[in-house]
Amino acid sequence: MTRLVLLLLLAASSPALASPQSETDAAVEAAYSSEHRRCLDASGGGDVAMIECNGAEFSRQDAALNAAYRALLARLPKAEASRIRTSQRTWLRAGKTVCDRSIGTPFRSWGTLERLRWSNCNLDRTIRRTVLLERYRAGRATLRDLNR
Numbered sequence: 001m002t003r004l005v006l007l008l009l010l011a012a013s014s015p016a017l018a019s020p021q022s023e024t025d026a027a028v029e030a031a032y033s034s035e036h037r038r039c040l041d042a043s044g045g046g047d048v049a050m051i052e053c054n055g056a057e058f059s060r061q062d063a064a065l066n067a068a069y070r071a072l073l074a075r076l077p078k079a080e081a082s083r084i085r086t087s088q089r090t091w092l093r094a095g096k097t098v099c100d101r102s103i104g105t106p107f108r109s110w111g112t113l114e115r116l117r118w119s120n121c122n123l124d125r126t127i128r129r130t131v132l133l134e135r136y137r138a139g140r141a142t143l144r145d146l147n148r
Helices: 002-013 020-031 034-042 047-074 078-103 112-137
Strands: none
Touching: 020 112, 034 047, 047 078, 047 112, 078 112
16 A cells, blocks of 8 residues: 555656646746846835836746747748737737736725736736747647637
């Protein structure tokens, strides 16, 4: 019995058996810049300072997303590029709604904590999209993955 438990624990911790979602989560975490980490460390945990750190990081990550998107479109045939454009437009339209809903209260009643949570959501969502576009370009993701 102990041997079986040990084997199960080893299998569960094996990177080869990691789920695509956990791989994506790890890639998102790894994509945050060192500047962002330093900014957060220097923020002293203050919500307003952390929101400012997220804003600067969003600018960097949005540029990375745009570069990944352009690089992907440049190598695709017209029909496939059209499907990716549609997917990207859908993703963009859904953006505000997804993060607004994650907060759970109307915008007009948000305090700094809700704004911080929203900026975290928006930043993670942007990085996740970049990761997926890069994986699609490398042949490791499908259009279905992009449309989730």
